[in-house]
Amino acid sequence: MSDFNRRNFLRIAAGGSLAALAANQLAAAPQRPPNIVYVFGDQHRNSSWWGGDDPQVITPNLARLAREGAAFNHCISTYPLCCPYRASLMTGRYPQATTIMSNNLGTVGLPLTEVTIADILKKAGYATGYVGKWHLHPGATTQLVPAGPHRHGFDWWRACQNYRQRYHTRCFDDAGKQFELQGYAPTVQMDMTIEFIEKNASKPFCVFLSWHPPHAPYPEAPQRFVDMYPLEKLKLRPNVPKDANLQIIREAYNGYFSHVTAMDEEMGKLMKKLDQLGIADNTIVVYTADHGDMLGSFNLWAKRKPWEESANVPFVIRWPAGIKPGQRPNPLFSTPDITPTLLALMGQPVPSRMQGMDMSPLLRGKSIREPESAFLLTQGIGGGDDDEVQPAGGARRGAAAKQAAKQGAKQAAKRGGRDVGEWRGVRTLRYTYARFQTPGGTPPWVLYDNEKDPYQLHNLANEASAAGLRKELDQLVDQWRKRLGEA
Numbered sequence: 001m002s003d004f005n006r007r008n009f010l011r012i013a014a015g016g017s018l019a020a021l022a023a024n025q026l027a028a029a030p031q032r033p034p035n036i037v038y039v040f041g042d043q044h045r046n047s048s049w050w051g052g053d054d055p056q057v058i059t060p061n062l063a064r065l066a067r068e069g070a071a072f073n074h075c076i077s078t079y080p081l082c083c084p085y086r087a088s089l090m091t092g093r094y095p096q097a098t099t100i101m102s103n104n105l106g107t108v109g110l111p112l113t114e115v116t117i118a119d120i121l122k123k124a125g126y127a128t129g130y131v132g133k134w135h136l137h138p139g140a141t142t143q144l145v146p147a148g149p150h151r152h153g154f155d156w157w158r159a160c161q162n163y164r165q166r167y168h169t170r171c172f173d174d175a176g177k178q179f180e181l182q183g184y185a186p187t188v189q190m191d192m193t194i195e196f197i198e199k200n201a202s203k204p205f206c207v208f209l210s211w212h213p214p215h216a217p218y219p220e221a222p223q224r225f226v227d228m229y230p231l232e233k234l235k236l237r238p239n240v241p242k243d244a245n246l247q248i249i250r251e252a253y254n255g256y257f258s259h260v261t262a263m264d265e266e267m268g269k270l271m272k273k274l275d276q277l278g279i280a281d282n283t284i285v286v287y288t289a290d291h292g293d294m295l296g297s298f299n300l301w302a303k304r305k306p307w308e309e310s311a312n313v314p315f316v317i318r319w320p321a322g323i324k325p326g327q328r329p330n331p332l333f334s335t336p337d338i339t340p341t342l343l344a345l346m347g348q349p350v351p352s353r354m355q356g357m358d359m360s361p362l363l364r365g366k367s368i369r370e371p372e373s374a375f376l377l378t379q380g381i382g383g384g385d386d387d388e389v390q391p392a393g394g395a396r397r398g399a400a401a402k403q404a405a406k407q408g409a410k411q412a413a414k415r416g417g418r419d420v421g422e423w424r425g426v427r428t429l430r431y432t433y434a435r436f437q438t439p440g441g442t443p444p445w446v447l448y449d450n451e452k453d454p455y456q457l458h459n460l461a462n463e464a465s466a467a468g469l470r471k472e473l474d475q476l477v478d479q480w481r482k483r484l485g486e487a
Helices: 003-013 018-028 060-067 082-091 117-123 185-199 246-276 335-345 398-414 464-483
Strands: 035-042 074-076 127-132 156-159 170-172 178-180 205-214 283-289 315-318 332-334 374-378 423-427 431-436 444-449
Touching: 035 185, 035 246, 060 246, 060 283, 060 315, 074 374, 082 117, 082 335, 117 127, 117 205, 117 335, 127 185, 156 170, 156 185, 185 205, 185 246, 205 246, 246 283, 283 335, 332 335, 332 374, 423 444, 423 464, 431 464, 444 464
Parallel strands: 035 205, 035 283, 074 332, 127 156, 127 205
Antiparallel strands: 170 178, 283 315, 374 423, 423 431, 431 444
């Protein structure tokens, strides 16, 4: 008899029970590291789901995820644009450090010297997988990403190309073979994600799923979701100007909301599968987005802007074994904070090169020293950013929608709402401030008191009464720029 079995035998003979022994052994056994499923939409603003401020958007599964976990009130997209967000997400570093400062990746892409969350988890024994829009490879965003270092730690590879296509999306597998997805892209991509989970359910795994909706073009969600949002019943945000083309904006709302609800259904399918596999309790599930969408607010579209519709995104996280349920954390939570927080939750070391803040104690019910501000920025518009004036009504409206978008840009300019350009700013819990970065200086652009003015209708940037406040916020911007090596 082995020493282990002899000790157990003596313990039982002395009056113990098999049930008690099993319980003791289970308690003593090391807990398996948690899995992680990280799902993010493209251009999904925080105001357009159950946990935002628009109850007309139907998202019952995200609501359940929030009740069973935590939903941040202020998840701030540091650089609200596709590639800079993805680089910061993967590395826990600011765009100045990753060097990804636009959607024009040229011949470099995410530098191979960067260490990603997948690199770290792969070394820790995790199976790693990626599904959907990658957008960090050098050259054309639709080309094959070959197996090896440019996949940055992800082994199981289902990156999708021509991702603007809602149907018949093309995809590359591990070996680089291209195949076409049949059906609505978010549904088929969730099916592939579940396939990866089923194959790796017996060991720790990490999988990222990057959807393209609700990003423009807005039409083409399955019809049953489109029918949930009759145009005549849609309520526009108070900051949509009355002189805008309200018909096109309503059509954009219809398409945008229908994609959000369709993706919400896929999140429900994911949670059901985790329950069926018996791994839900020890799986971290995240739903978030890379940035938001102005969607006609101030007669502006798309992203790269400091307004809440562009910079504030959902961030919902559930882990029954490790996160207190029902939380609505109020601190500022910036893009570079995400990976340090996830790694710390998973018991993994956070590399010192990561610049973001570990917010995991907050999710465990402990107090933290909250960040004073979140940095906001964009560079001058670059290649691949052409959807800044994406036609509001999508492909179905063609020239009429494009003309409406151009007219909207002109109207926004009259209001002081410059649509593109290089700027730096900060978001505090109360204020949003941004200033232009030009060779001739740094003129103030927007300043809002979000407590008194939640829809950001009253721009204080050039009001004499706000001079002292503007000086304080300017100092915060300068401190951030110095910290990040810009000044």
